Amino acid sequence: MAEVKTAFNASCLNCGLQKICFPTGLSxxxxxxxDHIVQRKPPLQKNQLLxxxxxxxxxxxxxxxGVMKVFSFTDGGEEIIHGFYLPGDVVGVDALxxxxxxxxxxxxxxxxxxxxxxxxxxxxxxxxPHLNKQVFSILSKEVVDGRLHSELLTKKNADQRIAQFLxxxxxxxxxxxxxxxxxxxxxxxxxxxxxxxxxxxTVSRILAKLHQDDIVTWxxxxxxxxxxxxxxxxxxxHYCDSNSCSKVVWL
Amino acid sequence: MAEVKTAFNASCLNCGLQKICFPTGLSxxxxxxxDHIVQRKPPLQKNQLLxxxxxxxxxxxxxxxGVMKVFSFTDGGEEIIHGFYLPGDVVGVDALxxxxxxxxxxxxxxxxxxxxxxxxxxxxxxxxPHLNKQVFSILSKEVVDGRLHSELLTKKNADQRIAQFLxxxxxxxxxxxxxxxxxxxxxxxxxxxxxxxxxxxTVSRILAKLHQDDIVTWxxxxxxxxxxxxxxxxxxxHYCDSNSCSKVVWL
DNA sequence: CGTTACGTTGAAAGGGTTCAATCCCTGTGG
DNA sequence: CCACAGGGATTGAACCCTTTCAACGTAACG
Numbered sequence: 001m002a003e004v005k006t007a008f009n010a011s012c013l014n015c016g017l018q019k020i021c022f023p024t025g026l027s028x029x030x031x032x033x034x035d036h037i038v039q040r041k042p043p044l045q046k047n048q049l050l051x052x053x054x055x056x057x058x059x060x061x062x063x064x065x066g067v068m069k070v071f072s073f074t075d076g077g078e079e080i081i082h083g084f085y086l087p088g089d090v091v092g093v094d095a096l097x098x099x100x101x102x103x104x105x106x107x108x109x110x111x112x113x114x115x116x117x118x119x120x121x122x123x124x125x126x127x128x129p130h131l132n133k134q135v136f137s138i139l140s141k142e143v144v145d146g147r148l149h150s151e152l153l154t155k156k157n158a159d160q161r162i163a164q165f166l167x168x169x170x171x172x173x174x175x176x177x178x179x180x181x182x183x184x185x186x187x188x189x190x191x192x193x194x195x196x197x198x199x200x201x202t203v204s205r206i207l208a209k210l211h212q213d214d215i216v217t218w219x220x221x222x223x224x225x226x227x228x229x230x231x232x233x234x235x236x237x238h239y240c241d242s243n244s245c246s247k248v249v250w251l
Numbered sequence: 252m253a254e255v256k257t258a259f260n261a262s263c264l265n266c267g268l269q270k271i272c273f274p275t276g277l278s279x280x281x282x283x284x285x286d287h288i289v290q291r292k293p294p295l296q297k298n299q300l301l302x303x304x305x306x307x308x309x310x311x312x313x314x315x316x317g318v319m320k321v322f323s324f325t326d327g328g329e330e331i332i333h334g335f336y337l338p339g340d341v342v343g344v345d346a347l348x349x350x351x352x353x354x355x356x357x358x359x360x361x362x363x364x365x366x367x368x369x370x371x372x373x374x375x376x377x378x379x380p381h382l383n384k385q386v387f388s389i390l391s392k393e394v395v396d397g398r399l400h401s402e403l404l405t406k407k408n409a410d411q412r413i414a415q416f417l418x419x420x421x422x423x424x425x426x427x428x429x430x431x432x433x434x435x436x437x438x439x440x441x442x443x444x445x446x447x448x449x450x451x452x453t454v455s456r457i458l459a460k461l462h463q464d465d466i467v468t469w470x471x472x473x474x475x476x477x478x479x480x481x482x483x484x485x486x487x488x489h490y491c492d493s494n495s496c497s498k499v500v501w502l
Numbered sequence: 503c504g505t506t507a508c509g510t511t512g513a514a515a516g517g518g519t520t521c522a523a524t525c526c527c528t529g530t531g532g
Numbered sequence: 533c534c535a536c537a538g539g540g541a542t543t544g545a546a547c548c549c550t551t552t553c554a555a556c557g558t559a560a561c562g
Contacts, residue, residue, distance in 0.1 A: 143345055151331050
């Protein structure tokens with residue numbers, strides 16, 4: 001709670017997520033300019049929508065604290081989960097082409113975001129070419145992430161999917177300087193199942209197995225990785241998410 | 252052959268793909284400026300690589316004629332196919348973030364492309380804000396396409412996947428002003444299988460069924476859609492690809 | 503303290519894969 | 533011009549992983 005309050009007030013200049021978020025590579029002065037167009041509002045509550053599919057596009061949003069899921073529905077009414085977003089991640093890029101949000105974004109926990117009005121961001125990007133590249137970079141990473149998720153869906157079995165999911169979350173926490181062998185994860189097993197193209201039952205069974213084998217425990221909202229090596233091996237290929245690909249040095 | 256030759260020489264101003272490709276919404280003068288940085292080379296031959304994963308990033312490429320596949324390999328050496336690209340489509344956006352191509356692009360047929368050196372494109376984008384937005388739009392569409400592909404992989408069975416694939420190809424041809432109920436498709440069934448997360452055997456069996464039911468015939472490289480309505484119904488949700496989403500008016 | 507939604511566990515069923523054999527088309531070389 | 537090689541496509545049968553269905557347990561919240 002105290003943490004959220006701090007986040008609400010902080011500026012880019014003293015934000016701990018500089019290395020991961022938007023401002024990467026900007027000078028102090030540039031960051032200051034960016035800071036001036038950023039809007040900060042009270043945190044979102046659990047299950048609150050940041051934007052919904054169909055909403056007119058106005059801003060991109062950088063997450064300061066909490067977790068969000070980006071999702072939509074099939075024509076049949078089934079939920080589709082496209083991704084989970086952590087502090088430093090940016091949501092809303094899906095709407096750039098059509099000026100309308102294609103997906104919805106929901107807070108899975110108390111979550112605070114920085115709002116970046118896109119018109120102002122565009123104007124500023126003309127003055128600061130590096131900022132423009134930064135936005136390209138965010139979009140490009142999103143494309144690559146999508147491809148990697150498709151790889152998971154086409155080439156991996158249920159065990160590997162879950163191992164990869166958990167390991168990728170751990171890596172993302174690691175990259176943000178958080179504890180990564182033991183962390184709080186406010187994501188429902190049900191949502192993970194949807195994200196991974198599985199059923200809740202399958203996820204439950206595999207988590208039970210991982211627990212028995214003393215590799216990972218995920219009870220309530222606490223994840224504990226007991227055997228990092230085994231988990232990574234199970235995941236098969238080292239997962240590269242937006243902020244954690246060892247193969248590529250993100251600009 | 253004659254068609255390819257023409258493509259090689261044409262400029263954006265007299266290109267039939269204006270509505271679909273990069274220049275959408277640019278004024279004559281702006282289009283002319285864009286035209287000056289576009290490089291045109293001899294067409295690629297079948298199975299020739301435009302770029303390979305690991306190559307340093309220099310340009311985006313707009314396809315003028317032919318077909319390309321964008322692909323990579325799993326750590327285990329299996330091929331992953333991320334998408335097929337038709338005239339008017341742009342490939343290479345995966346490399347914007349890391350300055351290195353994450354995937355490879357191969358011509359599946361004689362294919363000609365327009366090369367857009369990214370540094371020059373960036374410079375020009377500062378002068379022409381609309382061009383900058385155009386690039387954002389292309390990236391954003393790529394993100395949305397990826398999500399829709401994931402939806403296909405998580406929510407659809409084999410029959411629906413193939414129906415959707417065929418229908419989406421038809422729509423893309425339609426949007427380009429080509430015949431869409433009967434067209435040439437230089438894509439191996441094997442590659443479609445990989446793209447859809449299926450085996451060649453499954454694809455073969457389902458295509459046989461679609462042929463028997465007089466819905467679609469795909470022999471050699473010729474696709475014939477005999478029952479448009481049935482195909483669309485089979486596909487379930489109307490597929491929205493980069494250039495054909497009825498729900499959204501792409502800027 | 504009841505209600506509701508999430509999570510767990512078991513048994514049965516099914517869709518797609520796997521494996522293997524055969525066919526077919528294309529391109530190549532004698 | 534024909535024979536042969538090689539990769540892709542087809543077809544059949546057995547298998548297996550995941551889903552489905554159903555029942556029960558459990559945590560959170562009003």
